[in-house]
Amino acid sequence: MTSPAGYVTEAFTNPPNYNFPHDRLETLRDASKTPVVLVACGSFSPVTYLHLRMFEMAKDYIRHNTEFEVVGIYLSPVSDMYKKPGLLNAHHRVNMCNLAAQDSGGSLMIDPWEAFQAYQRTAIVLDHFDYEINTVLGGISTQDGEHRKVRVMLLAGSDLISTMSEPGVWSYSDLEHILGRYGVFIIERAGSGMDQATDNLAKWRHNIYMISQLIQNDVSSTKVRLFLRRGLSVRYLLPNSVVDYIEENGLYQDESAANANASLSEKGKEKEASSSTAPLKKEPAALSTSRESPTCRKC
Numbered sequence: 001m002t003s004p005a006g007y008v009t010e011a012f013t014n015p016p017n018y019n020f021p022h023d024r025l026e027t028l029r030d031a032s033k034t035p036v037v038l039v040a041c042g043s044f045s046p047v048t049y050l051h052l053r054m055f056e057m058a059k060d061y062i063r064h065n066t067e068f069e070v071v072g073i074y075l076s077p078v079s080d081m082y083k084k085p086g087l088l089n090a091h092h093r094v095n096m097c098n099l100a101a102q103d104s105g106g107s108l109m110i111d112p113w114e115a116f117q118a119y120q121r122t123a124i125v126l127d128h129f130d131y132e133i134n135t136v137l138g139g140i141s142t143q144d145g146e147h148r149k150v151r152v153m154l155l156a157g158s159d160l161i162s163t164m165s166e167p168g169v170w171s172y173s174d175l176e177h178i179l180g181r182y183g184v185f186i187i188e189r190a191g192s193g194m195d196q197a198t199d200n201l202a203k204w205r206h207n208i209y210m211i212s213q214l215i216q217n218d219v220s221s222t223k224v225r226l227f228l229r230r231g232l233s234v235r236y237l238l239p240n241s242v243v244d245y246i247e248e249n250g251l252y253q254d255e256s257a258a259n260a261n262a263s264l265s266e267k268g269k270e271k272e273a274s275s276s277t278a279p280l281k282k283e284p285a286a287l288s289t290s291r292e293s294p295t296c297r298k299c
């Protein structure tokens, strides 16, 4: 069921004292273009330079290959109730994202909306952005002061998109909503092929833009956490202010016994002793219309 505005929820729930960040939304410079806001959803535990680089890659691609103009970029850290291994509490994850945004000195904004409440499916998160930007703010301005509706689009790595073909992780109606109504820019990620990621999503091909990584870089939060637990340096993999924050707060020193025994696979992902035999848990609650927490697909 959708709301009158075509959203997948009837009403949005805001965390206490929540204000939508919009101070870095930009004016549309070229009135012939369609304004677009990019939203990257994820754990960001911790945020790395690769998360920040995704936006640079997407902006270059968009400028050279499309009729869009980027007027806003957001990180949307997931709720603690996503319960993924290594998911530090939202307070620290949001703080680190804010430090990274300050450090970058650019237009990146951090939206804590999903972080500080019950788990919200990605389809609802995109609806929230659409509602805040197009309904509450009335869109963005052109240089002539005219108001324009903004197109909200998802920005994701190819590993995330490949899960869209895994049975049980995303509902068909959510995919229809995310890929049909909004659309996605996909950043190539080592170990997760682009074609393989989108083979089953052909129906929405017109709204799926694939961006190759011209400089291969497979930094992941998992690797960073593993380095930290082993007492290895993570400087220059993430902004200095985030490294300092991790040190000052003693973060990622100890995780569960399973995680402590982790080793790096060739894809740079953590393999836990128990996970090789554990069945892949789907995400039943995330697919329901309730606000219960899902079971993370990587658990």
Ligand SMILES: Nc1ncnc2c1ncn2[C@@H]1O[C@H](COP(=O)(O)OP(=O)(O)OP(=O)(O)O)[C@@H](O)[C@H]1O
Residues within 6 Å of the ligand: 040, 041, 042, 043, 044, 045, 050, 051, 054, 086, 155, 156, 157, 158, 159, 160, 187, 188, 189, 190, 217, 218, 219, 220, 221, 222, 223
């Ligand atoms: N090296 C990378 N190349 C391309 N996309 C990336 C890269 N690192 C993260 N992403 C993308 O960033 C988004 C947020 O990812 P997430 O926070 O889960 O990071 P992660 O590094 O994959 O975390 P973890 O290692 O804990 O699974 C996802 O869409 C993911 O695909």
Ligand SMILES: NC(=O)c1ccc[n+]([C@@H]2O[C@H](COP(=O)(O)O)[C@@H](O)[C@H]2O)c1
Residues within 6 Å of the ligand: 041, 042, 043, 077, 078, 082, 084, 120, 121, 122, 123, 160, 163, 169, 170, 171, 174, 283, 286, 287, 296, 297, 298
């Ligand atoms: N059904 C869904 O809406 C759904 C399924 C899987 C992941 N996700 C989102 O993808 C993001 C990244 O997930 P991972 O950190 O597990 O790669 C998270 O923001 C999560 O909420 C959404």
